[in-house]
Amino acid sequence: MSERVASERTGEHGAYTEASDEEEFELIRRDGEPILSVQDLRTHFDTEEGTVKADDGVSFEIEEGEILGLVGESGCGKSVTSLSIMRLLQRPGYIADGRIMFRGEDLATKTKEEMRRIRGNRMAMIFQEPMTAMNPVFDIGWQVGEPLRIHQEMSRSASRTEAIELMRRVGIPSPEDRIDDYPHQFSGGMRQRAMIAMALACEPDLLVADEPTTALDVTIQAQILDLIRELNDRLGMSVLLITHNLGVVAGTCDRVAVMYAGRIVEYGTVEEIFNDPRHPYTKGLINAVPDPTRDEQDLHPITGNVPSLADTPEGCNFAPRCPYATEQCQTDDPRLREVDDDHYSACIWEDPL
Numbered sequence: 001m002s003e004r005v006a007s008e009r010t011g012e013h014g015a016y017t018e019a020s021d022e023e024e025f026e027l028i029r030r031d032g033e034p035i036l037s038v039q040d041l042r043t044h045f046d047t048e049e050g051t052v053k054a055d056d057g058v059s060f061e062i063e064e065g066e067i068l069g070l071v072g073e074s075g076c077g078k079s080v081t082s083l084s085i086m087r088l089l090q091r092p093g094y095i096a097d098g099r100i101m102f103r104g105e106d107l108a109t110k111t112k113e114e115m116r117r118i119r120g121n122r123m124a125m126i127f128q129e130p131m132t133a134m135n136p137v138f139d140i141g142w143q144v145g146e147p148l149r150i151h152q153e154m155s156r157s158a159s160r161t162e163a164i165e166l167m168r169r170v171g172i173p174s175p176e177d178r179i180d181d182y183p184h185q186f187s188g189g190m191r192q193r194a195m196i197a198m199a200l201a202c203e204p205d206l207l208v209a210d211e212p213t214t215a216l217d218v219t220i221q222a223q224i225l226d227l228i229r230e231l232n233d234r235l236g237m238s239v240l241l242i243t244h245n246l247g248v249v250a251g252t253c254d255r256v257a258v259m260y261a262g263r264i265v266e267y268g269t270v271e272e273i274f275n276d277p278r279h280p281y282t283k284g285l286i287n288a289v290p291d292p293t294r295d296e297q298d299l300h301p302i303t304g305n306v307p308s309l310a311d312t313p314e315g316c317n318f319a320p321r322c323p324y325a326t327e328q329c330q331t332d333d334p335r336l337r338e339v340d341d342d343h344y345s346a347c348i349w350e351d352p353l
């Protein structure tokens with residue numbers, strides 16, 4: 001880290017452009033193993049109403065250097081998925097089954113201590129609300145530098161110097177003047193940048209971002225997404241980007257996993273998902289996005305609600321809301337299958353639309 005910083009101090013936005021990063025990235029890409037492979041993940045909450053199956057057999061992969069979008073309506077299990085991956089679930093939530101293969105190791109079986117060494121180091125997470133990750137009583141510089149002191153045993157003064165560089169990289173103006181500020185002295189957008197700086201401190205291989213721009217206004221939202229894209233591009237950092245906003249997915253992601261009621265219902269490249277959606281739920285989400293190029297809005301929000309995950313319907317979870325549902329959909333429980341090259345859908349109909 002410090003060597004790289006020393007060689008990069010000159011360029012204002014020249015972060016992460018060094019040749020060695022690029023070469024390493026190329027090598028990793030050729031390797032072909034996904035950085036993260038979530039396999040049949042089942043995350044449950046035992047409640048008085050019964051077992052809530054927030055992840056009910058979730059599988060997806062993130063390739064090295066790609067941005068995977070995880071989309072779906074509120075309550076479908078996106079955050080639970082990310083918290084399971086980071087092993088930050090709180091009781092009564094628990095991983096009941098499945099594997100979370102990260103660089104060939106199963107995170108689902110790691111001890112708390114092992115996870116503490118991985119989190120903030122090889123993988124990091126950012127949230128919708130930066131104050132979730134920040135402590136109001138410590139200054140920004142201390143917090144941005146903290147992962148370096150913990151994981152790299154960096155001294156206070158070295159971590160401070162490094163924090164200034166990290167803050168500069170994520171576009172915080174005059175970081176040497178802002179480093180002693182406290183979180184409440186930062187605007188929402190700048191706090192988000194500071195949280196990203198903290199997440200990047202140890203150069204994670206995987207960044208998990210749960211609705212990182214939802215609380216921000218549109219202009220700042222675009223800037224933060226540009227920043228994530230740029231860091232992905234320059235560093236080769238893989239990203240899991242959770243959002244309910246399909247516009248964010250279209251502009252930022254390489255591939256998309258569409259989640260509904262605790263399951264992935266469609267999975268493919270951004271192009272495939274937007275140009276040739278196969279699952280009626282995906283189609284519904286796309287139809288519900290306003291089209292800024294048209295005056296007359298022909299919006300079709302999906303009617304009905306996500307079912308209670310303690311009591312999902314027999315057959316297809318989406319059938320009660322699906323305009324294409326037939327009798328068979330009330331009983332058959334469809335799983336993901338390949339409908340085109342690298343394009344998967346969990347509808348019993350290959351192309352119901």
Ligand SMILES: Nc1ncnc2c1ncn2[C@@H]1O[C@H](COP(=O)(O)OP(=O)(O)OP(=O)(O)O)[C@@H](O)[C@H]1O
Pocket residue numbers: 045047052054072073074075076077078079080081091092093244309
């Ligand atoms: N502590 C808990 N106890 C019981 N059920 C929970 C708990 N936390 C989450 N759940 C259930 O898990 C399901 C998925 O929640 P999750 O927060 O992952 O949704 P989400 O897709 O991230 O939604 P949003 O877009 O609103 O953030 C919800 O239906 C919720 O009822």
Ligand code: NI
Pocket residue numbers: 078079080210
């Ligand atoms: Ni969420």
